[in-house]
Amino acid sequence: MNTLETDVLVCGGGCAGLAAALAAARNHARVLLVERAGFAGGIVTTVGLPYFDGLVDKKTNKIVLRGIPLEFLNRLGIVAPDAETVPKFHVLVDSIERFKLLADRMLAEQSPRLSVLYHAMACGAEVVADRIDRVLVASKDGLTAVRAKVIVDGTGDADIACWAGAPVTKSPSLQPMTMHFRIGNVNRQPDLSAKCRDALVRAHEAGELPLFYGPGLMFHFAPDEVYVHATRVAGDASDPGQLTAAEMQGRRDVWTMFERWKKEVPGFEDAYLIETGPYIGVRETRRIVGRYVLTEDDIKAEKPFDDAVATGCWYLDLHPQAATPGSAQKEKGHQPGPYDIPYRSLLPQQITNLIVAGRCHSATQWAASSTRVTATAMAMGQAAGVAGALAVERNVAPAELDGRLVRQTLHQQHAGPYLRS
Ligand SMILES: Cc1cc2nc3c(=O)[nH]c(=O)nc-3n(C[C@H](O)[C@H](O)[C@H](O)COP(=O)(O)OP(=O)(O)OC[C@H]3O[C@@H](n4cnc5c(N)ncnc54)[C@H](O)[C@@H]3O)c2cc1C
Structure with missing residues (x-):
């Protein structure tokens, strides 16, 4: 060696x-x-x-x-x-x-x-x-x-x-992980956060999205590009199997969010998913x-x-390990x-x-x-x-x-x- x-x-x-x-x-x-x-x-x-x-x-x-x-x-x-x-x-x-x-x-x-x-x-x-x-x-x-x-x-x-x-x-109750992502070609509109939140509530109630928060939407990098923090994945990232499962779940949840918004939220009609972060975020x-x-x-x-x-x-x-529409904490x-x-x-x-x-x-x-x-x-x-x-x-x-x-x-x-x- x-x-x-x-x-x-x-x-x-x-x-x-x-x-x-x-x-x-x-x-x-x-x-x-x-x-x-x-x-x-x-x-x-x-x-x-x-x-x-x-x-x-x-x-x-x-x-x-x-x-x-x-x-x-x-x-x-x-x-x-x-x-x-x-x-x-x-x-x-x-x-x-x-x-x-x-x-x-x-x-x-x-x-x-x-x-x-x-x-x-x-x-x-x-x-x-x-x-x-x-x-x-x-x-x-x-x-x-x-x-x-x-x-x-x-x-x-x-x-x-x-x-x-x-x-x-x-x-015993670890804070959840979050996969961050960015969406391009978004036409910024009034009440976008509230409309995106409501779409996530519908996805959650339909059993498509186990957990989420916010969403936090930020037009920081470009006027038509939104940076999103909203996914929430439970698990222990010091366990290799659970970390792998969390990466997969995070990506699935990002796609669920993106598709819901594209279908249901005005301003996302022509949007595309730019990327998810290289790694899921571990709190x-x-x-x-x-x-x-x-x-x-x-x-x-x-x-x-x-x-x-x-x-x-x-x-x-x-x-928390819970869905908290509209914010990160209750x-x-x-x-x-x-x-x-x-x-x-x-x-x-x-x-x-x-x-x-x-x-x-x-x-x-x-x-x-x-x-x-x-x-x-x-x-x-x-x-x-x-x-x-x-x-x-x-x-x-x-x-x-x-x-x-x-x-x-x-x-x-x-x-x-x-x-x-
Ligand atoms: C989803 C999420 C959102 C957050 N939001 C905010 C926010 O809005 N504002 C804020 O200020 N903070 C936020 N935080 C908290 C903050 O960013 C982190 O807690 C902070 O980065 C901790 O710094 P660190 O150096 O301990 O860990 P990290 O910055 O995560 O660095 C750990 C580094 O070690 C490397 N590494 C890990 N294991 C090994 C190994 N065995 N060998 C070699 N390299 C290894 C990793 O690749 C990584 O680069 C957030 C955290 C998460 C996860």
């Missing part, structure tokens, strides 16, 4: 993993990023989701996250580098392809310290005592064993933590049970943590002010050289329904990358690092948790 050695191995190049790889390399570590898709960006590129939430405090409209999430928006020309506020609470990426390209460029800028392998899937972890000794990566080269001083798990599903035997949890599978479990009570109380390394600010956004969850995410919620128990960032960090299901959003996941990833590099530099395990040092280093780099005035 081939063997590779590096300081920091980042598994998964999504929102969290991409930021982790960039941050670790910028902090002088040798980094290898492995990503199962042919591009980085996670939800934005693998699912096609342009929303970039978790950036602003709903009450004041002030930007509460800087660092890599804001850098992406600066470099896409969406938010000015010195901006204190944003025009809209919902920040949107204007082109998925530009985002993909920018991610490639930012990774390449860190070469040769940072190496990237796309089409490479982490598929096993070998543990010696309390450390991951090797991570197995499957690619067109067969299996490669990667030895790293620090591993960042940015897989969204806590794959590495689970395979290494660190405690993980899964909620929730495993999360680690880490050295601190962030709770919804912590979030509601905006509890301060000495070892805060990122800030969350999104509402408690839990999607009732919208609590909207917090900016709150702290502690470093210890990125640290698994039992394994000392692993950091877990993104939607699978240590939090209750309700707390994670807020921390899971795009920009927040990226901020956690940046913290994980900085922590990984600090651990390498000091020759200690991430679990032995003082979170206050990670926080301080992030602040020196104009990132990290929001400083309340």
Whole structure:
């Protein structure tokens, strides 16, 4: 078997993993990023989701996250580098392809310290005592064993933590998955959302559509092109069989929606289905049970943590396994002010050289329904990358690092948790 050695191995190049790889390399570590898709960006590129939430405090409209999430928006020309506020609470990426390209460029800028392998899937972890000794990566080269001083798990599903035997949890009622899609040549009309919703209710009642929500229709990319988030597929995406079934169900549901609208909704007569996202979107599978479990009570109380390394600010956004015509939830969850995410919620128990960032960090299901959003996941990833590099530099395990040092280093780099005035 081939063997590779590096300081920091980042598994998964999504929102969290991409930021982790960039941050670790910028902090002088040798980094290898492995990503199962042919591009980085996670939800934005693998699912096609342009929303970039978790950036602003709903009450004041002030930007509460800087660092890599804001850098992406600066470099896409969406938010000015010195901006204190944003025009809209919902920040949107204007082109998925530009985002993909920018991610490639930012990774390449860190070469040769940072190496990237796309089409490479982490598929096993070998543990010696309390450390991951090797991570197995499957690619067109067969299996490669990667030895790293620090591993960042940015897989969204806590794959590495689970395979290494660190405690993980899964909620009995997982949030459903969603396949996003785009329809072209739509003649935009008044009350389109309501008419589309009514058509979906009819399909649901006729037994053609098991679940759905909204629909969320957005004419963001072009005046005659609608981007749709509305499918809802139950299942556990950490189970390969269920994930496969979900991809198939998602595609079936997209086609059902498209055909219903074409037949029943004025404006869709000449429409065509452009594409479904490359992968179905997964909201929730495993999360680690880490050295601190962030709770919804912590979030509601905006509890301060000495070892805060990122800030969350999104509402408690839990999607039910039910049809919810007209919206995503029957009732919208609590909207917090900016709150702290502690470093210890990125640290698994039992394994000392692993950091877990993104939607699978240590939090209750309700707390994670807020921390899971795009920009927040990226901020956690940046913290994980900085922590990984600090651990390498000091020759200690991430679990032995003082979170206050990670926080301080992030602040020196104009990132990290929001400083309340
Ligand atoms: C349908 C849907 C709609 C959403 N809507 C919004 C929204 O409107 N606004 C918002 O801000 N957030 C939204 N979110 C939430 C948010 O986008 C995600 O929770 C966020 O992307 C989490 O970031 P992450 O890095 O943890 O995971 P991801 O961005 O999913 O990244 C995980 C990456 O790891 C890769 N990977 C997985 N396993 C392996 C492996 N074993 N080896 C190598 N690579 C691997 C994947 O290909 C992927 O690139 C939504 C999520 C979903 C699913």
